[in-house]
Amino acid sequence: MAQPAGTAGAGAQVTAQPYLWPWREIEPRLRLACDLVGVDRGASRRTLRLCTPGLALQAATHTIHASLQIVTQGEVAPAHRHSNNAFRFIIRGSASAHTTVEGERFDLERHDLILTPPWTWHDHTNDGDEPVYWIDGHDLPLLRSLSTEFFETYERRQQEAVFPSGHWSDIARDDPHYRLPPNMGGVPYIYRASESLAALKSLGVEAHDPTEGVCSPIATR
Numbered sequence: 001m002a003q004p005a006g007t008a009g010a011g012a013q014v015t016a017q018p019y020l021w022p023w024r025e026i027e028p029r030l031r032l033a034c035d036l037v038g039v040d041r042g043a044s045r046r047t048l049r050l051c052t053p054g055l056a057l058q059a060a061t062h063t064i065h066a067s068l069q070i071v072t073q074g075e076v077a078p079a080h081r082h083s084n085n086a087f088r089f090i091i092r093g094s095a096s097a098h099t100t101v102e103g104e105r106f107d108l109e110r111h112d113l114i115l116t117p118p119w120t121w122h123d124h125t126n127d128g129d130e131p132v133y134w135i136d137g138h139d140l141p142l143l144r145s146l147s148t149e150f151f152e153t154y155e156r157r158q159q160e161a162v163f164p165s166g167h168w169s170d171i172a173r174d175d176p177h178y179r180l181p182p183n184m185g186g187v188p189y190i191y192r193a194s195e196s197l198a199a200l201k202s203l204g205v206e207a208h209d210p211t212e213g214v215c216s217p218i219a220t221r
Ligand SMILES: [Fe+2]
Pocket: 080, 081, 082, 086, 122
């Protein structure tokens, strides 16, 4: 039997409303935020949070925060770690900007996706001439509902890049039996836009299922 509009199963009320955040409105506000908040003036991050209308909490969904983050030229967003999972989807990157996660430096290129698992150290640096932007997502609303939110600042502003490029991705791909340090909730991982696009193209239309979609061979554990 069809559900009435606005409900999802017995007793569940859908309150979230569809909403579009146009980039032409977001980008000027991010620039303004740079004048108001400096990551070298007491703030560790500078973000605009996307709050879905109709939700009781200020978040994108009941369990996920989604924010736009900007790091301007010459800035370092200092190192910290937390119990929430996080991802970054790069909107505007630069060959001179990078995020260091658990000792490996990840260059930020447009449309890359970088995973920052729980309790992994991470910091962001922009040595280029233009600001870089990304969508910053994490599951803090879920962890707060469970009273499992933890946060720690690093002893220095930036981590040293002690591992070569590809260190964590190689482990995730090639060694399923690798034992993570006990305080790490997962392996930092980058999905390069170029690799993701090539994988999608390689699938071809024949492999596509109208219901299940397609499965890419590039996947982390
Ligand atoms: Fe963080």
